[in-house]
Every structure is written in structure tokens, then in C-alpha cells.
Amino acid sequence: YGSLIVRNGTINIGDATNENVASNGGIFQIYGGVVNIAGQYYSANINTLAKFTISGGTLTLPTVSSTSTTIAPFHIDGAGSTFNMSGGTIIIQREGGSGAQNLGYTVLNISSSAVTGGTLQIGNASTPASQIININSSARVGSLLINSANATGLLTTNSLTVTNNITVSLGTLNANNLNFTLGGNWLDNGTFTPGTGTVTFNGTTQSITKTTGETFYNLILDGSGTKTLGGNVSTTNDLTINTTAVLDITTNNYAVNIGRN
Numbered sequence: 001y002g003s004l005i006v007r008n009g010t011i012n013i014g015d016a017t018n019e020n021v022a023s024n025g026g027i028f029q030i031y032g033g034v035v036n037i038a039g040q041y042y043s044a045n046i047n048t049l050a051k052f053t054i055s056g057g058t059l060t061l062p063t064v065s066s067t068s069t070t071i072a073p074f075h076i077d078g079a080g081s082t083f084n085m086s087g088g089t090i091i092i093q094r095e096g097g098s099g100a101q102n103l104g105y106t107v108l109n110i111s112s113s114a115v116t117g118g119t120l121q122i123g124n125a126s127t128p129a130s131q132i133i134n135i136n137s138s139a140r141v142g143s144l145l146i147n148s149a150n151a152t153g154l155l156t157t158n159s160l161t162v163t164n165n166i167t168v169s170l171g172t173l174n175a176n177n178l179n180f181t182l183g184g185n186w187l188d189n190g191t192f193t194p195g196t197g198t199v200t201f202n203g204t205t206q207s208i209t210k211t212t213g214e215t216f217y218n219l220i221l222d223g224s225g226t227k228t229l230g231g232n233v234s235t236t237n238d239l240t241i242n243t244t245a246v247l248d249i250t251t252n253n254y255a256v257n258i259g260r261n
Helices: none
Strands: 003-006 010-013 021-023 027-030 034-037 041-043 051-061 074-076 081-092 105-107 110-122 131-137 143-155 160-162 166-174 180-182 186-188 191-193 198-201 206-209 214-216 218-221 225-229 233-235 239-241 245-248 256-258
Touching: 041 051, 051 074, 074 081, 081 105, 105 110, 110 131, 143 160, 218 233, 239 245
Parallel strands: 003 027, 010 034, 021 041, 027 051, 034 051, 041 074, 051 081, 074 105, 081 110, 105 131, 110 143, 131 143, 143 166, 160 180, 166 186, 166 191, 180 198, 186 206, 198 218, 206 225, 214 233, 218 239, 225 245, 233 256
Antiparallel strands: none
16 A cells, blocks of 8 residues: 565565565555565556556566466556656566466556666576466566576567567567567567567667577568668568668678568
């Protein structure tokens, strides 16, 4: 109901399944330190506000497990809630639910959102095998990182806007026929499954790197500045270079293969 504020140190909340942090209109602010939640952080119901801010530190959840089949491990959906992210990292360590729901990260019905930095991370060294972790957010995130060979980050319902970078260090990023828009760089050392979605680069100077070659369905280069490649790029469908963007492949002469127009 009040405030939970972390500036430094470590707070471990719960040590068993479904031991959670429930927001009843309270303020949750992380400026530094480490926060580990055994179960979920969520707004108690769709009529309850969550007021979440992270500018530093690391929030990891669920460190034990969350068995709710309707509420994701990180879940904000109370109309009029706030979500602010300028730094720090939110780590979804494992999926929530009974197995089939693949719940992970849900942020909806936000009335105020300022996102300039920070990272949403899917998976870490403690992620169990075969985890599909859903990402359903109407608010943008700072950067997106897939960071476990055991994890698949899967878009659901909403396309995702990323202020800065998208990185697949390990594991899989599945667009599920939805769209990504990013203002930073693209680095894929794992697997990207585009479906029929569109990836739009709308920043200034940006790079697209997968050393073995990246495949998109639709690729749109927008924004100002130059886009460069760190490997071959293919589109199953269309490549669009808008009027303010420049695609420069001269540095290493990587191939650009276009499936349609």
C-alpha cells in the first residue's frame, strides 16, 4: 500500500513458490542493489494501480516459481498505472503458470511511461530447460536481451518498441508474427524467428549483426543516420529504405538478399 524503495544492498522476498509482491496502489522504486522475488510482482487486480520505477540495480523473478495461470511473474495491468525505466535490469528467470501458459512479462493499461534506458532480460544462468517466456507490453522497454540457451522470448498480443538495443546472446527470440521497432543496434548470436512480422530500425546510427547471416520477413530502415551490417542480411518479403535513412554495406561488402521488393 505504501512504498518499497531499494537503493543498495540485497532484498530477498520469499523463498518458496508463489511468495509475491502485490501492489495495492503502492510505489515500487529500484535505484540500485539487488531485488529477488520468489514469485511475482503484480498489481493485485485490474482496478489496482502499480507505480513502478527502475533506474539502476537488478530485479530478478521468479527465483523459485509462480504457478498462477493468469498473472505473469512481472505483471502490471491496472488502468492508470505508471512504468518508468531509465536504467537497471529486469530479469525474467523462468516462465510462470502450470506449463502451457508461458507467462513472463506483462505491462498493459499504462497511463504514464518514460523509458530511456535499462534492460528487460529473458533468462539467466539459473533458467531451467525449455522455458518459453511471453512478452506482452504496450509500453516500450529500454533494451531487450535474451540471455539463456534454455529460454525463448515470445511476443504475444502486442508488437514491441525498444528504445535502444535488441540482443540475443543465447537462446531464441520469436516475433510470433508481430513487429519490433528499435532505436539501437541488433546483435544476434542465437536464433531469431521472424514469422511474418516487421523489424523497423528508427534510430540514428545503427548496426545489424549476425555473423552467420540474419533473416527478417519485412525489414524497414527508418530514422536518420546510417545503418551498417555485421553480416549478411536477408528478407523473406520486403526491404524498405525510407527517405532519411542510409544503408551502407561498403565496409565489408556483406550481401543483402531480398525475397520480394
